[in-house]
Amino acid sequence: MTAPRKLHIKSYGCQMNVYDAQRMVDTLAPEGFVETANADDADLVILNTCHIREKASEKVYSELGKLRVAKAEAAQAGRTMNVVVAGCVAQAEGNEIIRRAPVVDVVVGPQSYHNLPALLKQAKAGGRALDTEFPVEDKFSFLPPPKPAAIRARGISSFVTVQEGCDKFCTFCVVPYTRGSEVSRPVAKIIDDVQRLADNGVREITLIGQNVNGYHGDGPDGRPWALGTLLYRLAEIPGIARLRYSTSHPRDVEDTLIAAHRDLPALMPFVHLPVQSGSDRILAAMNRKHTTEDYRRVIDRFRDARQDIAFTSDFIVGFPGETEEDFAATLALVTQIGYAGAYSFKYSPRPGTPAADLQETVSQADMDERLVRLQNLIDSQQSAFNAATIGRTVDVLFERPARNPGQIVGRTAYLQPAHVMASDDIIGQVLPVTIESLERYSLLGSLARDSLASAPVANSPVPPVLQPVVSQSVSSHTVTGA
Ligand code: SAM
Ligand code: SF4
Numbered sequence: 001m002t003a004p005r006k007l008h009i010k011s012y013g014c015q016m017n018v019y020d021a022q023r024m025v026d027t028l029a030p031e032g033f034v035e036t037a038n039a040d041d042a043d044l045v046i047l048n049t050c051h052i053r054e055k056a057s058e059k060v061y062s063e064l065g066k067l068r069v070a071k072a073e074a075a076q077a078g079r080t081m082n083v084v085v086a087g088c089v090a091q092a093e094g095n096e097i098i099r100r101a102p103v104v105d106v107v108v109g110p111q112s113y114h115n116l117p118a119l120l121k122q123a124k125a126g127g128r129a130l131d132t133e134f135p136v137e138d139k140f141s142f143l144p145p146p147k148p149a150a151i152r153a154r155g156i157s158s159f160v161t162v163q164e165g166c167d168k169f170c171t172f173c174v175v176p177y178t179r180g181s182e183v184s185r186p187v188a189k190i191i192d193d194v195q196r197l198a199d200n201g202v203r204e205i206t207l208i209g210q211n212v213n214g215y216h217g218d219g220p221d222g223r224p225w226a227l228g229t230l231l232y233r234l235a236e237i238p239g240i241a242r243l244r245y246s247t248s249h250p251r252d253v254e255d256t257l258i259a260a261h262r263d264l265p266a267l268m269p270f271v272h273l274p275v276q277s278g279s280d281r282i283l284a285a286m287n288r289k290h291t292t293e294d295y296r297r298v299i300d301r302f303r304d305a306r307q308d309i310a311f312t313s314d315f316i317v318g319f320p321g322e323t324e325e326d327f328a329a330t331l332a333l334v335t336q337i338g339y340a341g342a343y344s345f346k347y348s349p350r351p352g353t354p355a356a357d358l359q360e361t362v363s364q365a366d367m368d369e370r371l372v373r374l375q376n377l378i379d380s381q382q383s384a385f386n387a388a389t390i391g392r393t394v395d396v397l398f399e400r401p402a403r404n405p406g407q408i409v410g411r412t413a414y415l416q417p418a419h420v421m422a423s424d425d426i427i428g429q430v431l432p433v434t435i436e437s438l439e440r441y442s443l444l445g446s447l448a449r450d451s452l453a454s455a456p457v458a459n460s461p462v463p464p465v466l467q468p469v470v471s472q473s474v475s476s477h478t479v480t481g482a
Contacts, residue, residue: 004033005031005032005033005034005043005044006033006034006035006036006041006042006043006044007025007028007033007034007035007036007042007043007044007045007046008035008036008037008038008039008042008044008045008046009021009024009025009045009046009048010039010045010046010047010048010076011048011050011087012047012048012050012059012060012066012087013049013050013052013056013087013088014050014052015108015159015208015246015395016074016161016164016179016208016209016210017048017049017050017087017348018019018159019097019159019161019208020048020086020087020110020113020161021046021048021162022146022150022154022159023113023143023146023277024046024048024086024113024116024420025150026143026144026145026146026147027113027114027116027117027143027144027152028044028116028117029144029147029467030117030144031117031120031358032306033237038278039066039067039070040070040073040074040392040406042081043079043080043081043082044082044084044191045067045069045082045083046083046084046085046119046391047060047063047064047083047084047085047086048085048086048087048088049085049086049087049088049168050087050088050089050180051089051091051174051350052086052088052094052174052175052348052350053088053117053130053345053348053350053389054348054349054350055110056089057089057092057093058269059091059165059474060085060097061100064083064085064101064103064104065084067081067103068101068102071083074426074474077277081334082104082105082106082120082124082343083103083105083125083469084104084105084106084107084108084116084119085097085101085104085106085107085108086107086108086109086110086113086116087109087110088109088110088174088175088178090107090108090109090110090132090275091109091110091111091132091177091178091179092174092177092178092352094107094112094130094132094296095130098128098130102203104125104128105120105123105128105129105173106119106120106122106128106129106131107129107130107131107132108129108130108131108132108297109130109131109132109133109134109342110141110164110178110179111133111134111135111164111179111180112131112132112133112135113139114139114142114143114308115131116244119131121216121412123282125216126403130161133181138183138185140161140185140189141189144156144375145193145196146196148199148200151196151197151200151201151202152200152201154469155202155399155400156201156202156203156204156397156399156427156428157202157204157205157206157397157399157411158197158204158205158258159201159205159206159207159208159295160190160193160194160197160205160206160207160208160219160365160381161185161207161208161209161215161430162184162185162190162207162208162209162212162215162227162230162245162417163182163184163185163208163209163211163212163215164179164180164182164183164209164210164218165179165180165181165182165183165210165211166179166182166211166214167181167182167211167214168211168249168251168287168289169287169298170276170287170356171218171285171286171287171350171353171354172286172316172319172347172349172350172353172355173350173353174350174352174353175210177204177352177353179210182211182214183215184209184214184215184216184224185217186216186217186218186219187217187218187219187220187225187230188377190207190217190218190230190234191233191234191237194234194237195237196239197237198237198238198239198426201239201428202240203240203241203242203396203397203428203430204237204241204242204243204245204410205234205240205242205245206242206245206246207227207230207231207234207242207245207246208245208246208247209245209247210247210248211248211249211252212245212246212247212248213225213227213245213248213249213250213252213253213254213257214252215227216447217230217294218219222265226254226256226257226262227245227254227256227257227260227426228254228255228256228257228258229256231243231245231257231260231264231267232260232263232264232322235264235266236256236379237265240242240266240431241266241397241430242266242268242397242413243264243267243268244268244270245265245362246272247272247314248272248273248274248409249270249274250273250275250288250294250295250298251276251288251289251294252292253273253298258301258302258305258429259305261302261306261309261371262305262306266329268413268414269308269309269310269413269414270309270310270311270312270340270413270414270415271301271302271309271310271311271312272313273295273298273311273312273313274313275292275295275313275314275315276288276293276315276316276319277315277316277326277329277330278326278329278330278331278332278333278334279292279322279325279326279327279329279330280292280293280329281321281326282319282321282322283374285320285321285355285358286316286317286319286355287354292329292333295333296336297334299311299337301346308413310340310385310414311336311337311339311340312339312340312341312342313342313343314340314342314344314345314372315330315334315342315343315344315345316344316345316346316347316363316378317330317344317345317346317347317362317367317370317371317374318346318347318362318366318370318371319347319360320347320355320356320358320359320360320362320366321360322347322362322370324394327370327373327374330374331373331374331377333375334374334377334378334381338381339378339381339382339385340382340384340414341378341381341385341386342378342382344371344378345376346367346368346371347362347367349361355441362422373430380410382441386416386438386441387433387438389416389434389438389443390436390437390438391413391434391435391436391437392434392435393414393430393432393434393448394412394413394418394432394433394435395412395430395432395433396410396411396412396430396431396432396433396445397410397411397428397429397430398410398426398428398429398431399411399427400427400432401424401427402419404419406421406423407419407420407421407422408420408422408423408424408426409442412435412443416441416442416443417441417442417443418433418435418442418443418444418445419444420433420444420445420446420447420463421437421446422447426447431448432447433446433447433448434446434447434448
């Protein structure tokens with residue numbers, strides 16, 4: 001029997017990349033690869049890259065510089081280390097990576113990673129391999145499903161891609177070029193995936209897509225199903241305690257999705273609904289095709305259906321032509337909506353996008369200053385949102401042992417981390433917790449009396465080995481310089 005080969009994947013960027021990294025592990029497992037946390041002793045290193053902002057892309061080349069050294073050291077020790085660049089930088093830069101970085105053996109775009117075993121063989125046969133096609137076939141049909149042990153090791157919360165690509169063409173964004181046009185996976189395949197995850201202890205599913213509420217996959221009745229309809233069906237799968245979805249576009253909020261929030265207790269009342277700007281002039285220049293009034297109306301529809309719903313958003317400051325007045329309108333919108341958290345970014349011109357040609361740029365100093373002001377406002381809203389939890393009893397889905405001995409950490413409906421002193425047999429259960437205090441973004445509390453006496457909510461097997469789960473954070477998050 002040959003020894004397993006070690007695979008190290010470093011993922012950058014969005015949750016789609018986190019999910020893709022897991023699927024690459026599943027694709028390479030039948031080839032004898034097992035994951036390692038350390039790049040230096042790996043036989044195969046994959047950089048799963050992000051192209052959304054300039055800083056994110058640049059990181060790839062600095063990482064490749066380090067890998068050049070590690071690869072040379074491996075060769076000196078008589079080992080072969082292969083290096084793969086995957087993800088959106090691979091898609092956008094393709095041959096340029098091969099030209100600039102001789103350390104790279106394979107370049108593979110996000111729609112082609114099911115071809116990784118063949119590409120590695122090609123590289124081994126003496127060449128360097130590139131695949132940045134947008135194949136017509138659904139790559140998911142070619143990916144092996146994760147093994148039960150892999151699912152269990154990944155914890156009780158899982159992403160499932162239901163939709164990929166984007167046809168919206170916001171003028172600042174590379175996604176339509178790197179991920180291609182919108183494709184929805186068929187309903188039956190998603191049900192299979194979720195059923196398999198549930199059978200192996202997963203309790204929470206986050207459906208992901210670049211434009212997830214644009215989902216329109218073929219249903220078993222031969223008609224396209226909307227995201228809301230899909231959620232109703234998934235909520236019937238035994239063992240699934242919580243459903244989430246991300247990222248939504250304000251233009252694609254259909255009535256079935258609103259109804260699903262009204263009707264499904266498993267559908268968490270927490271929606272990431274990026275608006276990008278509070279100025280109608282800037283929204284038009286961004287080609288968002290919605291106004292602030294449209295956005296407010298969408299928020300009202302959600303709130304009418306479920307009063308405890310909370311929102312997060314993405315904002316871009318310093319889009320070309322953004323005046324102080326436009327920015328003031330963004331602050332006004334944030335004040336009016338009241339967010340539980342948000343991501344805010346300085347505008348980063350991306351080659352090939354329409355906005356990159358706009359001349360009326362905003363100075364770095366103005367961008368920096370606006371970012372701080374926006375972030376301060378969002379931080380204050382997030383702190384108030386978290387502080388409002390103190391003294392209340394809220395449901396927490398427990399995920400894993402915390403860093404502090406004896407503590408178990410889980411997440412509230414709003415993805416706030418919540419810590420309690422308890423034994424680890426509560427992992428995988430949704431239990432009421434009385435929140436006593438707040439430490440930065442984490443809630444501290446104790447299991448509510450009722451939960452100590454009551455039967456566990458979990459009705460699916462609890463995974464024996466639990467690793468930290470990567471899940472979307474509500475922390476307000478400033479990405480500077482990118
Ligand atoms: N589809 C989602 C939507 O429309 O809201 C967004 C997906 S994008 C991967 C995530 C976020 O990155 C965007 O919401 C936007 O705020 C930010 N972003 C995208 N392109 C950017 C750019 N050129 N500069 C700065 N931020 C950018
Ligand atoms: Fe990018 Fe706009 Fe599509 Fe979101 S909707 S992925 S921001 S083009």
